[in-house]
Amino acid sequence: MKKFITSLLCTLCLISTSALAEVVVVVGASNGNSLSGSDVSRIFLGKLKKFGDGSSVIPVNLASGSDVRAAFEKNALGKSSSQIKAYWSKQVFSGKGKPPKELGSDADVINFVSSNPGAIGYIDAGSVNDSVKVVATF
Amino acid sequence: MKAKLSALAIATLMSTSAMAVDIQWNGFASIVAGQTLSSGESVYGFNDDISFDSGSLIAIQASSDLGNGLGVTAQILSKGDDDWDPEFAWAYVSYDFTDSFRMLVGRQRAPFYMYSDFLDVSYAYPWITPPEGVYSLPFDTFDGVGFIYNASIGEFDTTTHFTYGGNNNGTQIAGEDVEPDFKDIMALSVTLNREWLTLRAAYAVAESTIPISSIEALAAGWSQTPFADIGDAIRVFEDDGEFLELGFQIDYNDWIVVGEYTEIDTGDTFLNNDDSYYLMVGKRVNSVTYHITYGADSADPLNATEGVPVGVDPALDFLVANTNAATASQAEDTTFLTVGARWDFHDSAAVKFEYTDFSDDLDSQSDAGLLRMAIVTVF
Numbered sequence: 001m002k003k004f005i006t007s008l009l010c011t012l013c014l015i016s017t018s019a020l021a022e023v024v025v026v027v028g029a030s031n032g033n034s035l036s037g038s039d040v041s042r043i044f045l046g047k048l049k050k051f052g053d054g055s056s057v058i059p060v061n062l063a064s065g066s067d068v069r070a071a072f073e074k075n076a077l078g079k080s081s082s083q084i085k086a087y088w089s090k091q092v093f094s095g096k097g098k099p100p101k102e103l104g105s106d107a108d109v110i111n112f113v114s115s116n117p118g119a120i121g122y123i124d125a126g127s128v129n130d131s132v133k134v135v136a137t138f
Numbered sequence: 139m140k141a142k143l144s145a146l147a148i149a150t151l152m153s154t155s156a157m158a159v160d161i162q163w164n165g166f167a168s169i170v171a172g173q174t175l176s177s178g179e180s181v182y183g184f185n186d187d188i189s190f191d192s193g194s195l196i197a198i199q200a201s202s203d204l205g206n207g208l209g210v211t212a213q214i215l216s217k218g219d220d221d222w223d224p225e226f227a228w229a230y231v232s233y234d235f236t237d238s239f240r241m242l243v244g245r246q247r248a249p250f251y252m253y254s255d256f257l258d259v260s261y262a263y264p265w266i267t268p269p270e271g272v273y274s275l276p277f278d279t280f281d282g283v284g285f286i287y288n289a290s291i292g293e294f295d296t297t298t299h300f301t302y303g304g305n306n307n308g309t310q311i312a313g314e315d316v317e318p319d320f321k322d323i324m325a326l327s328v329t330l331n332r333e334w335l336t337l338r339a340a341y342a343v344a345e346s347t348i349p350i351s352s353i354e355a356l357a358a359g360w361s362q363t364p365f366a367d368i369g370d371a372i373r374v375f376e377d378d379g380e381f382l383e384l385g386f387q388i389d390y391n392d393w394i395v396v397g398e399y400t401e402i403d404t405g406d407t408f409l410n411n412d413d414s415y416y417l418m419v420g421k422r423v424n425s426v427t428y429h430i431t432y433g434a435d436s437a438d439p440l441n442a443t444e445g446v447p448v449g450v451d452p453a454l455d456f457l458v459a460n461t462n463a464a465t466a467s468q469a470e471d472t473t474f475l476t477v478g479a480r481w482d483f484h485d486s487a488a489v490k491f492e493y494t495d496f497s498d499d500l501d502s503q504s505d506a507g508l509l510r511m512a513i514v515t516v517f
Contacts, residue, residue, distance in 0.1 A: 038333075047288070047295045047331075049237040056237065065485065082425070082482040089516045090262045092164055093199060094255035095211060095232055095242055096286060096297075 022125035023072045026132040028114050035135045041077050043120060045087065046097045051118070059100040060112055060121040068106070072122045075138035159202050165517050167196040168260040170218075172510035179506035181496045182270045183219060191218030193267060193510070195258055197227065207234035215258060227258070227279060238288040248280050249299045249327040252338050252385040252398055260514035264394065264420050264429045264480050266490050271435040271474050272400055272414040275381065276348075280305045280323050297329040311348055311409075318348040318374075327383075336387040343381075346404070348374035353408055353464060359457050365446055372408040372442050372461060379404045394420040394429070408461075410437035410468045425482040432475050439469040471499040487515040 025040050027033070033051040035043075042048035043059050051057055062069040064081070073084050091097040103109050106127035113119040114131035128134060170193035172184040179185065183192040195218065201211035208231070215227035230244030247254050253268040257278055260266060267273075282303015289296050305320045325342035353373050360369030385398040399415040416433030442465055443458045478492035490512045498504035 042295070048290075080422075080425070080482075081485065082488070085486060085516065086262045089166065089259050090256045093166065093197075093213065093228075093259050093262075094247065095228065095230065095240075096255070098162075 023068055023075065023122050023138045024125045024128060024134045025072075025076070025120065025122045025136040025138070026110070026113055026128065027120050027135055028117055029131055029133050031117065031133060031135075033135075037076065037136060037138075040120075040136050044072075044077060044100065046091065046099070056118050058116060058119045060109060060119060061100045061102045062106075062109065062122070063102050063104055068122065068124050072138060076122070076136070159204060161200050161202045163198065163200055165196070165198045166259050166261060166515065167517075168194055168258070168266070168512050168514045170194045170266055170510060170512040172508060175507040175509060179508075181494070181504075181506040181508050184508055184510070191222070193512070194218035197258060199228070208232070209234075217258075230284075240286045242284040242286070243282075245279055245281050246284050246301070247278055248301055248303075248323060248325050248342065249284075250275055250278070250325060250340055250342055250381060251383055251400070252387070252396075254278060259516065260490070260512065261486075261488060261516045264418070264427050264490075265431070265476070265478060266492050266510050266512045266514075269416045269418075269431060269433050269474065269476070271433050271472060272398055272416050274412070274414065274435065275402065276309050276311050276318065277305045277307065277320060279307075280320070282323070291330075294330045294332045296331075297327075299325075299327045299329075301325045311350060314350055314352070316348055316350055318346065321345040321347075325381075334388055334390040336389075338383070338385040338387075340383040341381070344379050346374055346377050346379045348409075350374070356457065356461055356464065359453075360461075363454060363457065365454075368442050368446070368461065371406045372440070372464070374404070374407045374409060377405045377407050392422040394418070394422070394427070396420075406440060406442075408440060408442065408465050408468060410440055410465070410470070412437040412470065416474075427480040427482075428477075429479070430475070430477045432473070434473045435470055436472070437468060437470040439465045441465070469500060472504075473497050473499070484515075486517060487513060489513055 033053055039048055043057050049057055070081050073079055073081055077084060088099040103112055106123040109121035109123050110129060110132055113121045171188060171190050172192060173188040174180060174184055174186045177186045195215060197213055197215040199211060199213040201209060203209050210231050211228060212226060213228035214224050216222045216224040226245055228246055230242045230246050233241045247257065249255060251273055253263055256262045280301065280303035282301060284299065284301040287298045302324050304323060306318065308315060308317050311318065323342065323344040325340065327338065327340035330337045357369030357373040360366055380403040382401045383398060388395040397417040402412040404411060414435040416431055418429055418431040420427050420429035443461050446454060446458050448455060448458060474494055474496045476492055476494040478490060480488050480490045482488045492510045494508045496506045496508065
């Protein structure tokens with residue numbers, strides 16, 4: 001019984017952890033642009049292609065199926081993963097656009113964002129380091 | 139011209155693969171099972187025998203980014219309704235002048251309706267297919283050139299899509315296999331989007347020639363009489379057709395409301411002017427979307443034989459009777475009510491159930507109840 005309660009508690013902890021996990025949107029440390037929540041959403045839906053200073057935006061996704069990506073899509077884009085998939089299938093099969101490139105891990109995103117001016121990605125808040133700058137939190 | 143453009147797209151694609159540039163493969167499929175509920179009923183290509191091919195389709199798309207704004211894409215679509223014969227739904231070379239201005243040259247979809255661009259991608263919308271009663275133009279692709287321009291106007295993201303081209307693919311019109319020729323198809327659509335609201339308008343014109351054998355025979359008959367202009371009027375020969383669409387979409391929290399209104403004006407040909415609309419309300423509950431759609435489709439018959447004396451000449455009477463029968467056959471006054479659900483049971487696949495009550499106010503014998511189920515996927 002005690003074991004059961006412990007495992008139940010652990011499960012609950014896990015659930016609440018994943019529900020509370022903060023997702024941060026990051027750009028390169030030298031990127032001086034500020035972004036509103038709506039800008040972030042439009043960038044990741046392919047509707048906004050330039051920063052305020054006129055430079056091109058290169059958004060990157062985490063791999064589909066990732067918890068951080070699901071949280072980002074829900075909180076920043078306001079859509080479920082299947083709604084996002086439906087959105088991009090409209091674009092892909094009609095020659096209008098293609099989804100952001102996918103990277104495998106938070107570390108890959110940090111690497112890409114810190115070495116490509118104009119790159120923007122999202123990671124778990126716990127993964128942030130000095131090479132990137134947080135522009136929004138969801 | 140058309141063959142050249144498609145050949146160009148394919149040749150470019152092939153040379154691309156020869157240079158070992160990355161080709162991105164995507165695809166989508168719908169497997170649809172459907173059956174009308176009472177014996178003798180048929181609607182939208184289904185009857186009282188269960189069918190697995192009507193509405194079913196599979197498509198594979200290959201696209202490659204050649205660099206410097208140039209890209210090439212081919213999409214091969216195979217439909218159960220066409221005996222699974224594969225055909226190119228899209229085959230184009232694209233060029234980006236800027237981030238927000240793209241040109242497509244080759245085979246592509248004409249932007250007639252709100253869902254035209256991804257007409258067959260069932261994963262992208264709640265229904266199994268967009269409402270058949272409204273999505274009724276005889277063709278959906280063309281060969282030519284398209285321009286897509288995106289701009290932000292105030293708080294709205296706008297997309298302007300202009301296309302010019304032609305289409306002479308065989309199709310079925312008025313129940314007959316025909317080889318039509320649509321020339322100078324010009325279409326313009328404008329879409330405005332802001333957060334949960336999307337507004338759309340489209341306008342298109344085309345010079346249409348549709349040689350339907352029974353109508354051509356009637357026209358030949360009329361040409362032997364003093365009323366040759368009746369024959370010229372009813373046949374569809376280099377007639378200017380017009381199309382208008384207005385649509386909106388609201389996607390607010392878990393509610394979706396979609397509506398479209400269309401007008402088809404075929405001039406004074408025996409094909410009548412057609413008005414149609416639908417309104418859909420849907421609600422998402424976790425991974426299930428419930429929806430209900432009501433729509434109507436109406437067309438008034440052309441009165442082509444007014445002024446022709448009746449009972450004077452049996453040959454004239456014969457022509458009048460057959461012409462009136464042909465125009466009357468195009469009259470339409472139907473409504474449909476569809477209730478359905480979409481369940482996103484998998485990351486890239488959904489199951490859909492739909493029941494449609496189809497009602498024909500001109501001929502209650504054509505009333506039908508249709509039950510459909512589908513598995514749809516993108517990959």
